[in-house]
Amino acid sequence: MTEQLLESLGQAVVAGEFDGRSFPTEADISQHYGTSRSVTREAVKMLTAKGMLAARPRSGITTQPQEQWSLLDPDVLRWMLERKFSYELLRHFTEMRLGLEPAAAALAAKNASPEALRTIELGLERMAAAERGDGDHLAADISFHVAILKATGNPFYMQLDELIATALKISIRMTNRIKGHTASIPAHRHVFDAIRAGDSARAGAAMNSILTEVMALVAAGDKNGTRRAKRARV
Amino acid sequence: MTEQLLESLGQAVVAGEFDGRSFPTEADISQHYGTSRSVTREAVKMLTAKGMLAARPRSGITTQPQEQWSLLDPDVLRWMLERKFSYELLRHFTEMRLGLEPAAAALAAKNASPEALRTIELGLERMAAAERGDGDHLAADISFHVAILKATGNPFYMQLDELIATALKISIRMTNRIKGHTASIPAHRHVFDAIRAGDSARAGAAMNSILTEVMALVAAGDKNGTRRAKRARV
DNA sequence: TTTTTGTTATTTGTATGATAAATACTATAT
DNA sequence: ATATAGTATTTATCATACAAATAACAAAAA
Structure with a gap:
């Protein structure tokens, strides 16, 4: 479940579906994908580890500039090559x-x-x-x-x-x-x-x-x- | 908090404190470090992403063989160079x-x-x-x-x-x-x-x-x- | 007007408890 | 000895509550 969400979010970020600051909150993601908050948080955490997202209280979750994505991570590279x-x-x-x-x-x-x-x-x-x-x-x-x-x-x-x-x-x-x-x-x-x-x-x-x-x-x-x-x- | 636990666990794994299957369960870790299960899980999840741990129901958490560690990850490399x-x-x-x-x-x-x-x-x-x-x-x-x-x-x-x-x-x-x-x-x-x-x-x-x-x-x-x-x- | 200060609301961070799912282990039957 | 069914353990997920941080806003002061 976490894996699927990770996959969906990763692809969405690469595809540029969330430009700039328009990234949804944990609550929105959970509702949209029908996942619990724990699952959502763990998926976001992994994307954070891959340099694609950053989360801060009150500001919410934001996409990081592409320069910071871990291209050496096979997931990230695959998403890039497939969707971009x-x-x-x-x-x-x-x-x-x-x-x-x-x-x-x-x-x-x-x-x-x-x-x-x-x-x-x-x-x-x-x-x-x-x-x-x-x-x-x-x-x-x-x-x-x-x-x-x-x-x-x-x-x-x-x-x-x-x-x-x-x-x-x-x-x-x-x-x-x-x-x-x-x-x-x-x-x-x-x-x-x-x-x-x-x-x-x-x-x-x-x-x-x-x-x-x-x-x-x-x-x-x-x-x-x-x-x-x-x-x-x- | 998650960061600190990640750091502690990462260093402990590299230092070889948990040989083979002796890795503690989520519950043990939480108790030992005084963290909630959410924090423990997120830290373990990150170490899993770095190839150092694997978690399976009933078997618990196990350390992965060193060949699978993501040496290209700055955290992992730092732990290796500092502690090993x-x-x-x-x-x-x-x-x-x-x-x-x-x-x-x-x-x-x-x-x-x-x-x-x-x-x-x-x-x-x-x-x-x-x-x-x-x-x-x-x-x-x-x-x-x-x-x-x-x-x-x-x-x-x-x-x-x-x-x-x-x-x-x-x-x-x-x-x-x-x-x-x-x-x-x-x-x-x-x-x-x-x-x-x-x-x-x-x-x-x-x-x-x-x-x-x-x-x-x-x-x-x-x-x-x-x-x-x-x-x-x- | 500008700057500072304090208040409030929003969002992530952490904690806790409960249930579901997977599976190693055990006992039983064949 | 082998197959089968049951049991117990551990992670996976869900739900809820509260804490902490902070951006946005309002009020006060300069």
């Missing part, structure tokens, strides 16, 4: 991946355990299978990228799995749409080979080139304006 | 900075507005002043690094300000302690110059070299074992 998609957002996200994932790949080359390595390879195989029409390409691509994060052995990078997975679900759909592009198997295999060989520099460079490619696609979409984005938002 | 400091953690954090900050510097070189540029320069000047004994070196260093994140114009990087600031407060203190090291002004000026010149590659490389230096210090501390870390934990 823009190529600009996707570009910003890809810019961050461009910082993180090559570094992660380089680390993985140094630290990957045999099991972790095997998991990356498995992701690659799933991608190849999907290429032949056998399996979900999107899921395969995600598993490959997540496996590399896990292989770093660094808890900070490992934490990013859900975030990357969430965003890839939307962003890959977008980049595929732009040019009928599908993630390049050889480029991904190149990353895997470098990691297996323990070659940090090459692993980082290979991952960098994958993301540079993605970035080019996103930038192209950005230039085409928002009409296509709106159509794709389904 | 280790050079390994610091090394992992620095590994992430090594991915993020050079990329941020490169972006800043492309996007920094005149005001943002001025803010970076201000940070640099504060560092120089601190070097001459005039002002807080730690605060100056933080302001420099945060200013670069802000200058990227990318909300994802900009979000990291609190995280980086939190961690720098502890990590700089540590790295200084290792060798009486203080952050190198020329190296930082090099980054600034490259950003001002709009030279992405050089900005990234310069930032990279700063962090590589930090990494070397941390790695050295790591080798010295945990005794020094424990002393430094004050």
